[in-house]
Amino acid sequence: MMKFTVITLGCQMNYADTARVKSVLKNCGFTPVETVEEADIVIFDTCSVRQKSEDKVTGKLKEIPLDKKVWITGCMIQHNMRNQKIMTGKKLPENLKTGNFGGVVLTKEPRIVGLTSEEVKNLKKSDKGELVGINHSFNPLFHNLSQKWKNIELFFRIDDTGFLPLMLQKLGYEVRYDRELTNEYSTIVPEGINSSMNAHNKTAYIPISTGCNQFCAYCIVPFARGLERWFPVEQIVKEAKIHLANGVKEIVLLGQIVNKHPDFLTIVKEVLKLEGLEWLRYTSPYPTYYSDELLALHETEQKLCPHIHIxxxxxxxxxxxxxxxxxxxxxxxxxxDKIRSLKRPISITTDIILGFPGETEEDFQETLKLTEYARFDMIYMGIYSNRPGTFADRKYPDEIPYKVKHQRRSQLNDILYRISDENNQLEVGAERTMIVNEITKDGDILGYTDNMKQIILKSSPKTANLEIGMLLPVRITKGMVFKLEGEPLL
Structure with a gap:
């Protein structure tokens, strides 16, 4: 029986994808293990949001013993797919001829192609719509990496996870699979598998859409994830019910622009009704797709967490x-202003790109002004770097010196540290709910609150019986930069 482990890099969506890969492989008779040492197969679920994310993969490949097979999936390989060969029936605009724009394979019995480069070169127009590309379908990336690391055995799209049994048979594995093959990976429910990046298993990440049509100038995501597809309300609610029945307490709805789903408000309301739910979150939303009704739910629905990441x-x-x-x-x-007008206090966090091409000192000062006004609890900062294939890479010279970008990050960090400290001081005396994510060797309890702030409970007789994954009421006793301290109210 083959043993596998998955190294997941990147965002919440990747962790949800990894759980689906694990679910299919378990049903193929493969056994998941925690470490590379235990595994026969090491799977990388990759990220491509920055070049650094892709460099991590090549760095980690050096650490994998050559007697272990390596499979690679995820965004890094998907934006390198040469789909004019695989999707020969598609008439694509020039800028979409490289990337994950094949969409969903229509048949449930496709032909797996790409085991050799000749197999891809010899494809005919009559093959359209029946193909699932692996390995050499991602050339030159597959060729280049597999020449350097001979233990690389498989490249596959996350979208094609449901066809893994067919891919494995093509590779010569003995597979027993007692489920129906699916051409829509989102319908695979990773029942009983931790789909989050948390140490505990009480959180489930549920994709409600995939892909993106926004094509922000700097962003590789549409090329890696493909064009936007929304999943049915019934499918999403059904998956939530299954996770809650298996002991999950926190549901996180996922999408590249999660609140663009035409039935997003309905999804939120339906999930909030489900028995066993304690917390509901969603990420990442877009400011122009918010409705006043959705914001009002944050005020009236206690299970909809008081945190918005925008x-x-x-x-x-x-x-x-x-x-x-x-x-x-x-x-x-x-x-x-709309968030701050709610009667329930809401924590706001954001993403900021520093040093985008053409960003002047005046532009940067406008970002500092917004930060002071919004009083963000956290900012996830990214120093701009070119992503080949994006509009910005083609049209905007990256002329801002690296030193200037870092100076701007330091300046923004200084403001963020001060605001975080001030915000968290205001939490002292408040009563909140937290979930336990880790227990240190010294017995300290680490976790996060309903408003998504990191919290520590110092070891004491009151914490002696707490376990990972528990939700419990706490009183905040101390506020500091990016962290709270509290005591259990048990």
Whole structure:
């Protein structure tokens, strides 16, 4: 019986994908293990949001013993797919001829192609719509990596996870699979498998859509994930019910622009009704797709967590326009005002890109101004770097010195540290709910609150019986930068 482990890199969506891969392989008779040492097969579920993310994969490949097979999936390989060969029936615009724009394979009995480069070269137009590409379908990337690391055995799209049994048979594995093959990987429910990046198993990540049509100038995601597809409400609610029946307490709805789903409000309301749910979150939303009704739910529905992560990216109109974000700085301020007008306090976090091409000192000052106004609890900062294939890479010279980008990050960090400390001081005396994510060797309890703040409970007789995955009420006793301290109310 083959043993496998998965190294997951990147965002929450990748962790949800990994859980689906594990589910299919378990049903093929493979056994998941925790470490590379135990495994016969090491699977990389990759990220491509930055070049650094892809460099991590090649770095980690050096650490894998050559007697272990390596499979690679995820965003890194998907934006390298040469789909004019695999999807020969598609008439694609020039800028979409490389990337994950094949969509869903229509048949449930496709032909697996790409085991050899000749197999891809000899494809005919009559093959359209019946193909699932592996390995050499991702050339030159597969060729280049497999020449250097001879133990690389398989490249496959996450979208094609449901066809893994057919791929494994093509590779010569003996497979027993007692489930129906599926051409829609989102319908695979990873029952009883931790689908989150948390140490505990009480959180389930549920994709409600995949892909993105926004094509922000800097972003590789549409090329890696493909065009936007929304999943049915019934499918999403059914998966949530299964996870809750297996002991999950926190549901996180996922999408590249999660609140763009035309039935998003319905999904939120239906999941909130489900028995066993304690917390509901969603990520990542977009400011222009928020409704007043959705914001009102944050005020009235206690299970809808008091935290909104909204990736503004910049506070400058000039930069936002060049990024193709589709909203203005004024709309950011209006959105923040709407959140702050709710009777329930909401924690706001964001993403900011520093040093985007053409960002002047005045533009950067506008981002600092937005930060001061919004009083973000956390900012996930990214120093801009070119992503080949994106509009920005083709059209915007990356002329801002690296030193300037780092200076801007340091300056923004200084403001964020001060605001975080001030915000968290205001939490002292408040009563909140937390979930236990880790217990240290010294017995300290680490976790996060309903408003998504890291919290520590110092070891004491009151914490002696706490376990990973428990939800419990706490009183905040101390606030500091990016962290709270508290005591259990048991």
């Amino acid at each position: 990736p503004f990216q910049s506070g400058s109109n000039a930069v936002l326009k060049k990024m193709f974000r589709g909203y203005s700085a004024e709309q950011c301020y209006t959105f923040i």
